[in-house]
Amino acid sequence: MMSFRNLNLINPIVRAVTEAGYSKPTEIQYIAVPHILAGRDIIGHAHSGTGKTAAYAMPILQLLKRNTPDHKEIRTLILTPTRELVLQLEESFKVYSKYLPLSQLSIFGGVLSGSQLAALRKRVDILIATPERLLDLVSQRYIDLSKIEILVLDEADRMLDMGFADDVKKILKLVSQKRQTLFFSATLPPDVQKFADAMLKNPVEITVNPTPSPMHTINQSVYFVEKTKKTDLLINILQDVSILRSLVFTRTKQGADRLVKQLERTGIFAAAIHGNKSQMARQQAVEDFRNSKIRVLVATDIAARGIDIEELPYVVNYELPDVPEIYVHRIGRTGRAGIQGTAVSFCDEGERSDLTNIQKLIGFIMPVEKFQYIH
Incomplete structure (x- = not known):
């Protein structure tokens, strides 16, 4: 040895x-x-x-x-x-x-x-x-x-x-x-x-770069949705009050800030963490999320590193990562300690190849969820 x-x-x-x-x-x-x-x-x-x-x-x-x-x-x-x-x-x-x-x-x-x-x-x-x-x-x-x-x-x-x-x-x-x-x-x-x-x-x-297999305690699924309808879909999902905490991933800092404003207009308390936020602001957001003062934390991948929150039931890939391994790390934040978790991904037309690469990496074809548009 x-x-x-x-x-x-x-x-x-x-x-x-x-x-x-x-x-x-x-x-x-x-x-x-x-x-x-x-x-x-x-x-x-x-x-x-x-x-x-x-x-x-x-x-x-x-x-x-x-x-x-x-x-x-x-x-x-x-x-x-x-x-x-x-x-x-x-x-x-x-x-x-x-x-x-x-x-x-x-x-x-x-x-x-x-x-x-x-x-x-x-x-x-x-x-x-x-x-x-x-x-x-x-x-x-x-x-x-x-x-x-x-x-x-x-x-x-x-x-x-x-x-x-x-x-x-x-x-x-x-x-x-x-x-x-x-x-x-x-x-x-x-x-x-x-x-x-x-x-x-x-x-x-x-x-x-070991790629751990997504744990069997995580329910994974995907929604095929137009880019302009992603926020409607997220709001629709978050209207389920049984989802106590959701970690939502965006690709960009600007996208995270924009999404938080859109959620708060509908009465969903949220905060964003990314590299442009001060250290104090990021810490406060995570603490508020951990203590359930806010239900939704919107994060970029790099800013989310080091977040360790017990009993995180829900992860949303609002935008799919273009590096498949990042998907595995994102969803690995739920389904811990034997507790069932859920990871849903939103896939627009421009992200189809990203989804293909992710599914190839994890060796699993995600079931497709249906979304009824809200008018």
Whole structure:
């Protein structure tokens, strides 16, 4: 059986991850760790739950331990788009570095505390930051990025979706061109791939995208409906008051906002979450949804990542995704813990090929529902 020792990881790291309950490397860890230890740039295409963070954290810690000069410069920079992700990464690095003499610091929007300023004046091996806050502190000359040895972009697609592309480009000009760059993204649409290609040198491309079969506890069906009639159909479905909570997916931020306004005109309480919403607004919307203050949450795929709501009975694909795997992740938010869930999809004429690709992936032809237009 493959073990962490087979990856040539040092004992302090193996001990820390073993104590944390890790029994063996995941697929992305098995593939990525040797390449990162060898100094290669990486494009990692992997969703949450694949062990992606440990795949880059473990070798980074080992590389930093291998060469520990007496320094004050920041050696590794990890960029991620939100405060929640910064805190998640901070917790993970604390676990993996438990037995190593390496320092780390996290910064995100808000007031920089005295303890953080003190840490920046001493030694920071690993800095985890949101792009906007990082540039703010660079402009105030609290942070120097010129000696960065390893740069990580985590949740890169979400970072670009939230409008951080220009900030990331500014940061790239501030870090050493001799750096090692690790680029991780859950999806790789053309714009994200192009962004990665521009900043990486001869990267190793790793795709770990397990597609779980939709669970037998999810009732899936499809409505063939004209594009202009989708809102009528959704309102018709939501008039069933027994549907306590519905998560509705749109492709675009503008579409999500427009749909919320249309629903609220009919008395259906809803909120939208997407990259243009502030962190506070997204958190409030999810909390209101969780507490049933609103019945409907309209989301784009990237903004919906990380939402974990128990007893979510209904998922609606208002617009079908053009990447079939995304469909699986969307509907996987219902039907959990053995509780029956429902996932319905709206398919207009222009989405027929998307539906075909989805059904090919899941190996299942969805039953067709009939819709009586409301006049």
